[in-house]
Amino acid sequence: MFDSLRNRLDNIFGKLRDRGKLTEQDLTEATREVRRALLEGDVNYKVVKDLVDRIRERALGKSVLESITPAQQVQAIVYEEITALMGGKTRGGLDYAPMPPTKCLLVGLQGAGKTTSCVKIAKGISGRHKPLVIACDLKRPAAVEQLSILASQAGIGFFGPEPGEKDVISLVKKATEYARERLYDVLLFDTAGRLHMDEDLMAELEEMKKELKPREILLVLDAMTGQEAVDVAKSFHERLGLTGLVMTKLDGDARGGALLSAKAVADVPVKFVGTGERIEDLEAFDAGRMAQRILGMGDVAGLAEKVRQATEGADVEQMARSLKKGRFTLEDMLQQIRQLQKMGPLDKVIDMIPGANRLKGLANAEVDPSRIKRIEAVILSMTPEERKNPKIIKGSRRRRIARGSGTTVQTVNQVLAQHKQMQELMKRFGKNGKKMKLPGGLPF
Numbered sequence: 001m002f003d004s005l006r007n008r009l010d011n012i013f014g015k016l017r018d019r020g021k022l023t024e025q026d027l028t029e030a031t032r033e034v035r036r037a038l039l040e041g042d043v044n045y046k047v048v049k050d051l052v053d054r055i056r057e058r059a060l061g062k063s064v065l066e067s068i069t070p071a072q073q074v075q076a077i078v079y080e081e082i083t084a085l086m087g088g089k090t091r092g093g094l095d096y097a098p099m100p101p102t103k104c105l106l107v108g109l110q111g112a113g114k115t116t117s118c119v120k121i122a123k124g125i126s127g128r129h130k131p132l133v134i135a136c137d138l139k140r141p142a143a144v145e146q147l148s149i150l151a152s153q154a155g156i157g158f159f160g161p162e163p164g165e166k167d168v169i170s171l172v173k174k175a176t177e178y179a180r181e182r183l184y185d186v187l188l189f190d191t192a193g194r195l196h197m198d199e200d201l202m203a204e205l206e207e208m209k210k211e212l213k214p215r216e217i218l219l220v221l222d223a224m225t226g227q228e229a230v231d232v233a234k235s236f237h238e239r240l241g242l243t244g245l246v247m248t249k250l251d252g253d254a255r256g257g258a259l260l261s262a263k264a265v266a267d268v269p270v271k272f273v274g275t276g277e278r279i280e281d282l283e284a285f286d287a288g289r290m291a292q293r294i295l296g297m298g299d300v301a302g303l304a305e306k307v308r309q310a311t312e313g314a315d316v317e318q319m320a321r322s323l324k325k326g327r328f329t330l331e332d333m334l335q336q337i338r339q340l341q342k343m344g345p346l347d348k349v350i351d352m353i354p355g356a357n358r359l360k361g362l363a364n365a366e367v368d369p370s371r372i373k374r375i376e377a378v379i380l381s382m383t384p385e386e387r388k389n390p391k392i393i394k395g396s397r398r399r400r401i402a403r404g405s406g407t408t409v410q411t412v413n414q415v416l417a418q419h420k421q422m423q424e425l426m427k428r429f430g431k432n433g434k435k436m437k438l439p440g441g442l443p444f
Contacts, residue, residue, distance in 0.1 A: 008037035009078070009295055016071035024060060030074065031056045042226040042257025047085065047264045055081050075295065083291040087263050092271040092285030094125065095243065097215045100185035101176075105212065106246070107205055107236060108220035110193030113248035115143065117220050117274060118190040119150040120282035121246075125186060126156060132184035134175040135160040136168050136208070137192040139201075147190055154279050157184055168204060169211055176212070189214070202239050209240060218271060220246045221258065229258040233266035244271035247285075251275045259290070328423040330387040334379045337372060377405035378415045390416055 012033045016022065031052050038048045058077045083089075096102045104121075106114045115137070122131035133151050135158070137143035144160045151158035159175045172189060179187050191208070194201035209217065219236050221229040229247075236242055245266075247259055250273045262270055270285040379387065381404035386393050393401070393416065402409045 005037060005041040006294055008040070009034065012037065013071060013075050013295075016074055022071070022074070027056070027059045027074070031059065034078065038260070041260070044227060044230060044257070044261040044265050047261050050264070051081055051085055079291050079295055082260070082294060083287045085260060085264055086287035086290060087269050087285075088287060090269060090287065092244070092269070092273075092283075094121070094186070094271070095216060096186070101179055102186045102216070103176075103212050103214040104186065104188045104216040104218060105191065105205075105208060105214045106188060106218050106220055107191050107240065108193060109222075109232060110140070112193065112220045112222045113246075113274060114193065114220045115147050115190050116150065116277075117246050117248060117272070117282065118147065118188050119154050119156060120274065120279055121272060122151070122156045122186070122188055123154045123279050124282055124284075126154075129186045130157070130184050131186040131188060132157040132159055132175070132179050132182075133188045133190060134158075134172065136171060136189050138166055138168055138171070139192040143190075143192070150279075157182075169207060172208060172212055205240060216243045216271075217241065218244050218246050219268070220248060221262075223247045223250045223258045223273075226257045227261065230261045230265045233262060233268055237266055237268055242266075242268045244269050246270075246272045246274070248274035251281075260294075328419075330379050330382065330390055330419055333419050333422060334376065334387070337376055337379075374405070374407050374411055375415050375418075378402075378407055378412055381405040390419060 012030055016026065016030055034055065035048055035052045038051070039045065055077055058081075059074050094102065094104060106118050108114050118133050122133050125131055133147060133156055135144040135147045137147075138161060148158050148160060159178050161171050165171060168191075175187065175189075178184075189208070189212070191205060192201065194205075217240050219233055219242050221233060223229065225232075233242070233245060245262055245268050247262070247270055250259065259270065259273070262268065273283050273285050273290070275281045275283060378401060381401045382393070386397065386401075393412075398409050398412045402412050405412075
């Protein structure tokens with residue numbers, strides 16, 4: 001996410017960190033480089049000009065030139081200005097109606113990710129609310145079926161049209177009544193993808209808005225389309241009065257132009273960001289935390305939330321007791337693997353660690369998910385006794401475990417070797433009386 005932009009900015013700050021004191025010429029050169037990095041990151045040129053002017057004005061003040069750590073001061077200014085540019089302290093997420101149900105209309109171009117975003121939002125709020133997704137895309141073949149399948153997989157309520165039904169206004173009326181009878185309190189309407197210059201389809205959206213009076217009208221945008229996404233947002237906003245944006249495919253966007261430009265150019269806040277293909281890969285947007293990631297400062301709050309979710313329901317106390325006694329079994333290793341998997345792809349977790357982009361071996365770390373699956377299969381093919389006491393796993397047992405897990409004896413040997421390494425590490429932590437923070441520590 002934003003790799004090229006983050007690396008460019010990190011190089012700029014790295015040069016400043018090499019200076020003991022900063023001159024006005026140093027700051028002028030640095031702001032010029034920031035401008036170039038943002039423009040190459042496909043950020044709107046007017047947004048770049050205004051942002052760099054504010055950074056330059058603040059950075060040339062005496063508070064920076066006379067600071068003991070001027071490079072950190074400049075980075076702090078850039079962080080504050082980028083945060084303000086993306087919406088300041090305003091948090092994302094849905095704006096719920098005072099009286100249920102909260103109606104949310106999802107609109108956008110074809111292929112932007114409306115259907116998946118609809119289910120992701122519903123899944124994300126399902127612990128606190130009872131959401132219903134409604135299939136209003138009566139144009140695209142199999143659109144209704146796609147939403148139905150995704151909703152079923154996520155365990156979310158679904159409402160769709162009768163076979164051959166073509167009247168979308170009649171459909172939303174029936175969906176509203178259906179939701180009222182079954183006490184659904186958040187209704188998410190997945191509309192047909194359309195070009196913003198398609199007059200008939202835009203008129204249909206205006207009619208839906210008039211009928212539903214939705215609390216939220218969210219435009220779903222593909223972040224990888226860059227400045228075109230911002231132009232689309234302006235057009236939809238003029239016709240519908242958008243309340244927010246959902247930026248999808250942010251995990252594939254190395255530049256960040258659309259996200260950085262959206263609020264300033266389209267005057268519409270980003271509410272959610274999609275960071276992957278899994279149902280869980282959707283986050284309520286937080287400008288401060290996103291600015292930290294863009295600048296390579298990490299996202300400690302986001303990382304802590306992932307750890308909390310991963311360890312929810314896990315017997316962490318039992319593992320802590322094992323570690324205190326100097327034990328670390330293959331059962332414990334299996335639990336760590338499962339917790340790590342809950343946190344999502346390792347590269348995204350590393351992205352949240354402050355300064356990880358400058359640590360050798362972490363910046364481009366990749367983990368083959370199938371490799372982790374093989375390790376899990378090996379451990380699950382062991383008997384309870386073998387997991388507790390791997391010393392008894394000799395030649396014949398290793399061959400049996402390899403057959404049972406569909407792997408090789410070499411793979412079994414590698415898993416046992418990795419467990420031994422981790423066991424030694426855990427023993428050192430136990431002896432030093434340090435508290436373990438799980439999950440983590442897997443040497444893959």
